[in-house]
Amino acid sequence: MPDDRSHRPPRWADRFLEWYCAPEHLEDVQGALYEYFHERVEQGQFNKARRYYILDVLGHFRPHLLKRKRSQNSIYNLTMFNNYLKTSIRNLWKHKVTSFLNVLGLTLGLTSFLLIMVWVNHEKSFDGFHEKSDRIFRISNSFTSETEQFSQAPSGPALGAQLHKVFPEIINGLRFGTSSAQITVQDRSYFENDIGRVDSTFFSFFDFELMAGSKETALEGVNSMVITESTAIKYFATTDAIGKVVMMDGSVPLKVTGVMEDLPSNSQLQFDMLTTMELAKIDWNQPNMDDNWGGGWFHTYLLLAEGTDVEVLEGKINEFILPRLDFFTQRNMSYEYFLQPLASIHLNSDLRYDIGNNGSAKNVSIFSTVAIIVLLLACINYINLSTANAIKRAKEVGVKKMIGALRIQLISQYLVESILVMLVASVISTGLLYLSLPVFESFLGYPLILAIDKSALAVLLVGVLFLGLLAGVFPALAITSFKALRVIKGQLSTGRQGKLIRKSLVVFQFTATVALIIAIITVNRQVQFMQDQELGLRAEEVIHIDFRGINSVREKRGVLTDRLLENPAIKSVSFQRNAYPVGGLGNMTAEVKSGSGSTVFSSLYHMYTDSRFAETFGVEMVAGRFYSDQIATDTLNGVVINEAAVEAFEWGSAQDAIGREMGSAPNVRKVIGVVKDFNFEDLHSRVEPMRILPVRNNQYGMMAIRADLSDPGRLLEDLENIWIEINPQVPLEYSFMNEDILNQYASEFNFRLIFLVFSLLSVLIACLGLFGLAVASTNQRIKEIGVRKALGASTVGLVKLISRDFLLLILIATVIAAPVSWYGMEQWLDEFAYRIDFQWTFILLSGLLALAVSFLTIGYEAARAATRNPTVSLRYQ
Numbered sequence: 001m002p003d004d005r006s007h008r009p010p011r012w013a014d015r016f017l018e019w020y021c022a023p024e025h026l027e028d029v030q031g032a033l034y035e036y037f038h039e040r041v042e043q044g045q046f047n048k049a050r051r052y053y054i055l056d057v058l059g060h061f062r063p064h065l066l067k068r069k070r071s072q073n074s075i076y077n078l079t080m081f082n083n084y085l086k087t088s089i090r091n092l093w094k095h096k097v098t099s100f101l102n103v104l105g106l107t108l109g110l111t112s113f114l115l116i117m118v119w120v121n122h123e124k125s126f127d128g129f130h131e132k133s134d135r136i137f138r139i140s141n142s143f144t145s146e147t148e149q150f151s152q153a154p155s156g157p158a159l160g161a162q163l164h165k166v167f168p169e170i171i172n173g174l175r176f177g178t179s180s181a182q183i184t185v186q187d188r189s190y191f192e193n194d195i196g197r198v199d200s201t202f203f204s205f206f207d208f209e210l211m212a213g214s215k216e217t218a219l220e221g222v223n224s225m226v227i228t229e230s231t232a233i234k235y236f237a238t239t240d241a242i243g244k245v246v247m248m249d250g251s252v253p254l255k256v257t258g259v260m261e262d263l264p265s266n267s268q269l270q271f272d273m274l275t276t277m278e279l280a281k282i283d284w285n286q287p288n289m290d291d292n293w294g295g296g297w298f299h300t301y302l303l304l305a306e307g308t309d310v311e312v313l314e315g316k317i318n319e320f321i322l323p324r325l326d327f328f329t330q331r332n333m334s335y336e337y338f339l340q341p342l343a344s345i346h347l348n349s350d351l352r353y354d355i356g357n358n359g360s361a362k363n364v365s366i367f368s369t370v371a372i373i374v375l376l377l378a379c380i381n382y383i384n385l386s387t388a389n390a391i392k393r394a395k396e397v398g399v400k401k402m403i404g405a406l407r408i409q410l411i412s413q414y415l416v417e418s419i420l421v422m423l424v425a426s427v428i429s430t431g432l433l434y435l436s437l438p439v440f441e442s443f444l445g446y447p448l449i450l451a452i453d454k455s456a457l458a459v460l461l462v463g464v465l466f467l468g469l470l471a472g473v474f475p476a477l478a479i480t481s482f483k484a485l486r487v488i489k490g491q492l493s494t495g496r497q498g499k500l501i502r503k504s505l506v507v508f509q510f511t512a513t514v515a516l517i518i519a520i521i522t523v524n525r526q527v528q529f530m531q532d533q534e535l536g537l538r539a540e541e542v543i544h545i546d547f548r549g550i551n552s553v554r555e556k557r558g559v560l561t562d563r564l565l566e567n568p569a570i571k572s573v574s575f576q577r578n579a580y581p582v583g584g585l586g587n588m589t590a591e592v593k594s595g596s597g598s599t600v601f602s603s604l605y606h607m608y609t610d611s612r613f614a615e616t617f618g619v620e621m622v623a624g625r626f627y628s629d630q631i632a633t634d635t636l637n638g639v640v641i642n643e644a645a646v647e648a649f650e651w652g653s654a655q656d657a658i659g660r661e662m663g664s665a666p667n668v669r670k671v672i673g674v675v676k677d678f679n680f681e682d683l684h685s686r687v688e689p690m691r692i693l694p695v696r697n698n699q700y701g702m703m704a705i706r707a708d709l710s711d712p713g714r715l716l717e718d719l720e721n722i723w724i725e726i727n728p729q730v731p732l733e734y735s736f737m738n739e740d741i742l743n744q745y746a747s748e749f750n751f752r753l754i755f756l757v758f759s760l761l762s763v764l765i766a767c768l769g770l771f772g773l774a775v776a777s778t779n780q781r782i783k784e785i786g787v788r789k790a791l792g793a794s795t796v797g798l799v800k801l802i803s804r805d806f807l808l809l810i811l812i813a814t815v816i817a818a819p820v821s822w823y824g825m826e827q828w829l830d831e832f833a834y835r836i837d838f839q840w841t842f843i844l845l846s847g848l849l850a851l852a853v854s855f856l857t858i859g860y861e862a863a864r865a866a867t868r869n870p871t872v873s874l875r876y877q
Contacts, residue, residue: 009033009034009037009050009053010050010053010054013053013054013057014030014057016057017029017030017033017057017060018030020061021060029060033053033056033057033060036052036053036056037049037050037052037053040052089420091417092417092420092421098385098386099421101385101768101771102381102382102385102386102421102425103421103424103425103428104768105378105381105382105385105765105768106378106379106381106382106421106422106425106429107425107428107429107432108374108378108761108764108765109374109375109377109378109379109381109761109765110375110378110425110426110429111428111429111432111433111436112371112374112375112758112761113371113372113374113375114429114430114433115433115436115437115440116367116368116370116371116374116758117368117371118433118437118448118450119367119440119444119448120364120367120368120371121449122265122266122448122449123266123346123347123359123364124347124364125266125449126266126267126268126343126345126346126347126359127266127267127268127342127343127345127346128266128343129207129264129266129267130205130206130207130342131207132205132207132303133342133343134341134343135303135304135305135306135308136205136301136302136303136304136341136342137301137302137304137310137339137340137341137342138153138299138300138301138302138339138340138342138345139155139159139163139300139301139302139317139337139338139339139340140152140153140154140155140337140338140339140340140349140351141155141296141335141336141337141338142335142336142338143296143333143334143335143603144333144334144336145331145332145333145600145601145602145603146332146333146600146601146602147600147602147648147649147689148602148603148648148688148689150352150603151351151352152296152351152352152353152354153296153299153349153351153352153353153354153355154177154296154297154298154299154300154353155295155296155297155298155299155300155337156292156293156294156295156296156297157175157286157289157290157292157297157298158289158290158291158292158293158324159173159293159300159321159337160173160174160175160199160298160300160301160302161173161175161199161289161290162290163302163317163320164302164303166320167313167316167317167320168305169304169305169308169313170302170303170304170305170313171303171304171305172201172204172205172302172303173199173201173300173301173302173303174198174199174201174202174205174300174301174302174303175197175198175199175277175297175298175299175300175301176196176197176198176202176269176298176299176300176301177196177197177198177280177297177298177299178193178194178195178196178197178271179195179197179280180192180193180194180195180546180548181195181248181249181548182248182249182250182548182550182730182731183235183246183247183248184246184247184248184250185235185236185246185247189729189730189731190234190235190731191546191548191731191733192272192273194270194271194272194273195271195272195273195274195275196269196271196273196274196275197274197275197276197277197279197280197298198219198274198275198276198277199219199276199277200219200220200276200277202219202274203215203216203218203219204303205301205303206269208260208261208263208267209260209261210226210258210259210260210261211229211239211259211260211261212239212240212241212242212258212259213226213242213257213258213259214258215258217257218257218258219257219258219274219276221255221257221276222276222278222279222282223252223253223254223255223276223279224254224255224257224258224275224276225246225254225255225256225257225273225274225275226256226257226258226259226260226273226274227241227256227258227259227260227272227273227274228259228260228261228262228263228271228272228273229259229260229261229262230262230272231272231273232256232259239259241256241259242256242257242258242259243255243256244256248275249548249550250550252279252283254275264449265446265447265448265449266449268342268345268346268355268357268358269355270355270357293321293324293325294325294327294328294335296352296353299355301342302339310339313339314337314338314339317337318336318337321335321337328589331589331591331601332600332601333589333601333603345358346358346359347359347360347361347364348361352584353584360747362827362828362831363747363751366824366828367754370516370755370758373512373516373762374758374761374762374765375467376508376512377509377512377513377762377765377766378765379467379470380505380506380508380509381509381765381766381768382418382421383505384505384506384770385768385771386418411477415468415469415473418468418469419464419465419468419469420468421468422464422465422467422468423464423468426464437450443750443753444750445746503805503809506766506770506806506809506813507809507812507813507816508813509765509766509770509813510766510770510809510810510813510814510817510850510854511813511816511817511820512762512766512817513759513762513763513766513813513850514810514813514814514817514821514846514847514850515817515820515821515824516755516758516759516762517759517763517846517849517850518817518818518821518825518842518843518846519755519759519821519824519825520752520755520756520759521842521845521846522821522825522828522829522836522838522842523748523751523752523755523828524752524756525836525842526748526829526832526835526836527745527748527749527752529834529835529836530682530683530745530748530832530834531742531745533679533683533834535678535679535741536619536620536676536677536678536679537581537617537618537619537678537679537737538617538618538706539737539738539741540709540737540738541571541618541706541707541708541709542616542617542704542705542706542736542737542738543704543705543706543707543709543719543734543735543736543737544580544582544702544703544704544734544735544736544737544740545702545703545704545705545732545733545734546580546701546702546733547701547702547703547727547730547733548701549577549699549700549701550727550730552727552729552730553700553727553730554698554699554700555698556726556727557575557698557700559726560573560722560723560726560727561573561575563722563725563726564705564719564722567707567715567718567722569707569708569711569714569715569718570705570706570707570708570715571706571707571708572612572615572616572705572706573612573616573703573704573705573706574609574610574612574613574615574616574617574703574704574706575609575610575695575700575702575703576607576608576609576610576613576695576700576701576702576703576704577608577609577695577699577700577701577702578607578608578701578702579607579608579609579613579692579702580702580704581607581617581678581679581680582680582737582740582741582744583681583682583740583744584680584681585605585606585607585680585681585690586605586606587603587604587605587606588603588604588606589601589602589603589604590602590603590604590662590663590691591662591663591664592649592660592661592662592663593660593661594649594650594651595649595650595651595652596650600649602648602649602689604645604689604690604691605680605688605689605690605691606690606691606692606693607680607690607692607693608692608693608694608695608699609627609692609693609694609695610627610694610695610700611626611627611628611629611634611694613626613627613692613704614626614675615706616704616705616706617678617704617706618706619675619676619678620675620676621673621674621675621676622643622654622674622675622676623653623654623655623657623658623673623674624640624654624655624658624671624672624673624674625672625673626640626673626675627640627672627673627694634672634694635694635696637668637669637670638669638670638672638694639662639663639669639670639671639672639691639692639693640671640672640673640674640675640691640692640693641657641662641671641673641674641675641689641690641691641692642674642675642676642677642678642687642689642690642691642692643674643675643676643677643687644677644686644687644688644689644690645657645689645690645691646674647689648689649689654674655674657671657674658671658672658673658674659671662691669693675692682744682745683745683832683833683834683835684831684832684833685833686833686834704737705719709736716734719732719734720732763850763853767853767854767857770806770854770857770858771857771858774806774857774858778864788801799859799863803855803858803859806854806858807851807854807855807858810847810850810851810854811847811851813850814843814846814847814850817843817846818843821842821843821846822838822843825838825842826838
């Protein structure tokens with residue numbers, strides 16, 4: 001016997017007919033097809049009736065029967081949209097508290113997201129504004145000796161001067177280095193730290209704009225100089241500076257041949273002026289510099305021809321340079337060269353002697369993830385608050401359904417409402433972005449590039465619409481799922497599935513929040529560890545003065561020292577050359593005999609000092625002694641090394657190293673002392689082997705003062721007076737060593753503060769979502785609470801009852817967040833040579849903080865429900 005399906009047409013075919021057939025023809029066509037269908041059924045041809053019905057539906061798919069778009073449909077749709085919009089505005093105004101919390105949460109999330117993404121886009125945009133950036137590569141190298149291996153950014157000067165003459169794939173080469181000098185303009189002197197030394201090809205590589213002068217000729221003359229707009233105003237109070245002359249180091253005239261716009265903050269290269277490479281050869285007495293292939297002198301950039309195979313070219317370059325490095329290969333040292341794309345250097349280069357403004361791809365990934373998480377938390381918060389409000393709007397849904405409203409119409413209504421809330425939040429967020437951007441830039445220390453064009457606005461609008469739909473779909477489905485009859489009877493329930501989804505969202509919110517709290521605790525402990533770490537130096541008492549090796553200061557070194565030591569607050573004065581133990585040192589090749597008796601060659605860090613260095617910086621001797629002015633042989637053939645060098649050369653104990661020889665004839669030196677290891681780089685790097693050499697021929701360039709800084713104002717005033725008295729033509733530039741050390745960790749301090757801010761925001765947003773879930777739960781349990789209250793339940797007991805499930809969710813979130821946070825923070829901590837250990841107490845503390853904040857959030861709503869008059873609660877339902 002045929003089943004019931006045989007007595008009706010196939011449903012899908014019927015729906016297809018209703019979909020394509022115009023309303024004015026549907027009744028006639030469908031009626032006729034139904035008659036044919038039933039005639040065949042009555043004849044007992046059940047299957048045949050169904051097949052023929054399908055064929056008839058397909059056969060009526062004809063142009064004159066198809067639906068047409070008509071103007072009245074557009075008018076109808078517009079009317080419906082206007083109705084949705086008006087209703088949405090009324091509903092938002094009616095439920096002011098919920099609407100305010102929704103807008104607040106979304107505004108916080110959107111503002112945080114936009115602010116982070118402005119910074120992320122800025123970091124990713126470095127050097128991408130150069131037209132040829134995809135063809136510009138920096139050639140760097142990995143150096144290997146018998147005691148160490150490291151990669152460095154600079155290369156030998158010959159690479160930039162000659163490689164483009166050898167390989168047709170290389171169109172041109174460019175060398176970039178920086179130096180400092182005293183610049184004198186009329187009777188005013190300045191110390192400039194960012195003087196670029198470049199080849200004349202500079203402007204053929206980089207698209208920096210000149211306000212005056214010609215890119216083709218600006219760097220042709222030996223004494224030509226290009227300055228930035230800010231430097232021109234500083235020197236001449238105008239940008240009309242072409243042809244003006246300044247003096248460098250009191251004896252070298254430089255003529256302004258170009259004035260360029262100030263460099264954008266997303267440029268890896270930063271400088272105040274450019275001078276020529278030909279002048280550098282004269283200044284440094286290096287006439288044959290272009291034939292020197294080894295070492296690390298300049299950052300060298302190569303402009304490649306289109307379609308060049310970079311890996312193949314790297315192989316050719318290494319094969320070509322190898323025979324020209326005999327000095328190094330004979331000493332078991334080697335260089336391996338590699339090419340770095342210009343646009344990837346900022347985020348993906350962590351080389352020795354790299355440019356100081358490099359960023360971190362890992363930090364960009366971390367903050368991009370944080371931005372997305374905060375935005376998702378805001379959307380989840382909206383979902384929870386909206387569904388919490390569903391009970392209050394249940395009768396509205398029931399009445400609308402009773403008078404014939406379709407579910408798709410109700411869903412459309414709530415989606416319009418969601419998008420409207422998102423639009424309001426996005427407008428406020430955009431305003432807050434503009435207001436907070438200057439504060440954020442001040443905090444970062446550089447301007448961010450915020451480009452708002454039509455495409456950016458289009459992306460923002462599409463993003464807002466998408467987020468509105470994403471955040472509104474679940475509440476819309478949940479609210480419109482209420483059965484009209486059950487609503488009228490007061491039998492309200494969002495179902496087990498709905499509760500599970502909302503609780504899952506809360507778990508996700510607090511998993512992310514607990515993870516961020518763990519992160520900020522870890523970052524804070526690491527930063528505090530770096531601040532408290534013993535560096536082996538007396539940094540808190542040292543004032544550093546860099547006088548750039550100016551002869552007049554060198555010549556009056558003795559007089560200056562005596563005058564300074566007359567001040568009872570000053571304990572010691574030391575002069576050095578390139579020996580400030582903050583921010584890294586230079587290195588040079590050394591030949592030694594290892595503990596096994598073999599001769600090894602190594603690239604050692606080095607510093608040149610006078611005999612008072614150890615006393616001034618508080619360096620501790622572990623064996624032997626430091627240099628003495630009373631022992632002439634110290635300057636001629638003595639050397640002081642650190643403990644790391646003793647270990648690298650396998651010399652046994654520090655005492656065993658005394659008397660060991662370093663160098664080759666006629667420049668052999670004997671170890672007279674071993675200093676306790678001290679950090680001369682930041683804590684990202686371990687202490688490397690180093691030697692301390694005495695300065696010869698009065699070639700000092702800087703000095704340090706150890707003093708009692710209990711009254712720094714008075715001390716600095718005395719220092720300035722003495723300096724002006726002895727060196728009136730030389731600017732005095734000083735810094736406190738402990739502050740210089742902390743400045744090395746500026747990025748970590750910023751990292752900590754940003755994490756703290758966005759962790760607090762995530763906690764606030766998550767609490768809003770938790771509050772919404774608590775409201776939903778208590779609204780559904782009002783009758784139960786009233787009954788329990790009437791039967792004598794205490795307020796504390798009811799608060800525990802309501803809070804128990806929510807606190808369980810927080811515990812689950814903490815358990816999920818623990819392994820994720822542990823892995824992420826271990827990866828971050830691995831960047832430091834000196835680091836803390838990730839401890840389980842970080843997880844415990846984060847969980848307790850999350851529980852405490854959550855209990856305060858839930859407790860308010862729970863206490864309010866528990867203290868309500870039970871008669872009111874029972875009357876509610």
